[in-house]
Amino acid sequence: MNITFNKKPLITYYALRVTYFALLLIALTFTTTTAFAQDNLPTDDEVNAIAQQLYCPVCENTPLDVCPTEACRQWRELIRLQLSQGMTEAEIKQYFVDNYGARVLAEPPRTGLNWLVYILPPAIILLGSFFLFRSFQEWTRPKVASADTGGGRSEASSPEKDDYVARLEEELKNRK
Amino acid sequence: MTETIPQKRGVPLWAQIIIWLFIVGLLALVGVILSKRQQGTVQPGDVIPDFTLPLFSGYEYEGRSEVQLSDFQGKVVVLNFWASWCKPCEQEAAELEEAWKFYEPGGEVIFLGADYVDTEPEARTYLKKFGITYPNGPDMGTKISQLFRIRGVPETYFIDQKGVLYYVKVGPFLSVNEIKSLIAQKNP
Numbered sequence: 001m002n003i004t005f006n007k008k009p010l011i012t013y014y015a016l017r018v019t020y021f022a023l024l025l026i027a028l029t030f031t032t033t034t035a036f037a038q039d040n041l042p043t044d045d046e047v048n049a050i051a052q053q054l055y056c057p058v059c060e061n062t063p064l065d066v067c068p069t070e071a072c073r074q075w076r077e078l079i080r081l082q083l084s085q086g087m088t089e090a091e092i093k094q095y096f097v098d099n100y101g102a103r104v105l106a107e108p109p110r111t112g113l114n115w116l117v118y119i120l121p122p123a124i125i126l127l128g129s130f131f132l133f134r135s136f137q138e139w140t141r142p143k144v145a146s147a148d149t150g151g152g153r154s155e156a157s158s159p160e161k162d163d164y165v166a167r168l169e170e171e172l173k174n175r176k
Numbered sequence: 177m178t179e180t181i182p183q184k185r186g187v188p189l190w191a192q193i194i195i196w197l198f199i200v201g202l203l204a205l206v207g208v209i210l211s212k213r214q215q216g217t218v219q220p221g222d223v224i225p226d227f228t229l230p231l232f233s234g235y236e237y238e239g240r241s242e243v244q245l246s247d248f249q250g251k252v253v254v255l256n257f258w259a260s261w262c263k264p265c266e267q268e269a270a271e272l273e274e275a276w277k278f279y280e281p282g283g284e285v286i287f288l289g290a291d292y293v294d295t296e297p298e299a300r301t302y303l304k305k306f307g308i309t310y311p312n313g314p315d316m317g318t319k320i321s322q323l324f325r326i327r328g329v330p331e332t333y334f335i336d337q338k339g340v341l342y343y344v345k346v347g348p349f350l351s352v353n354e355i356k357s358l359i360a361q362k363n364p
Contacts, residue, residue, distance in 0.1 A: 056293065057293050057318055058293050069261070070261035071259065071261040071293055071294070074260075074261060074294070074295045074298050075295065077295075078295045097317075098316070098317065099314065099316060099317065100293055100317065100318055101317040101318045101319070101322075103318075127195075131187065134187075
């Protein structure tokens, strides 16, 4: 009686342990597979790193990574798919240019009239700086010119006159 | 008596000319771009330049994987711009297909679908969902939509037998009869 009594729980105990380990093994296998699958799937950050360099023609001036429209969502999913297929950033961007035109690029390609975008702003800044510098020079360097009070007509100053005026002003200062 | 007068030395004449030429040129460029943007779609009466539309597999025209507008001289062309993400496009999808089925046997009218800024898997799902059978393909590089200067989707362009645009429909069709009456203007 006792043996029978003790044997039955023992079998049940081992059966439970085997079932437990089997379940654990299945769970581990499933978790690992899922983890591997998730590793293969590009993250949102990886997708957005490319998406932020693109603009959908439908939603002008909104970068693809923050654009809320359905068209842009589809584009982002396409980028995710292409990344998971092993395409590089350059290949993906080229795909979008081929399919939707160069205007989808946040940074226009350096060709033809697009060069104006790269050359004009620095050129304008340089030119502006040059003229500003020249103007400051003029403002901070007062020129002395003699004015003919009798005729009411100003004459251009000559070096001799400048010396003369300077000496005169110096003497007047000393007299004070 | 002497007085100190700051002597003004102006910008040289050649520099002034260059600066003004540059400013005028820049303004002209901006003006041209803005006027082009304000032009709107191509207008009825305009001769439509030839263009090439590549076709999705399964949506070819007589076995050809791409078609040109010039292939359809002598036929009325109904060119519909659509996209799978465009909800109003769904409203007219069935009507367009029904009209195509009506005209297909006669061979005097051709329907073309240009898929605008779309991804192929979603476009195919859309075509299958609405049972569309007329030639359809992607607007590669948005070249065709830029040619027509479309403002959105759906937009449908009716081109006569001589390649002249005679009607522009902005927005979805409300009925098959609407499509038929527009085609009847050139194909009684």
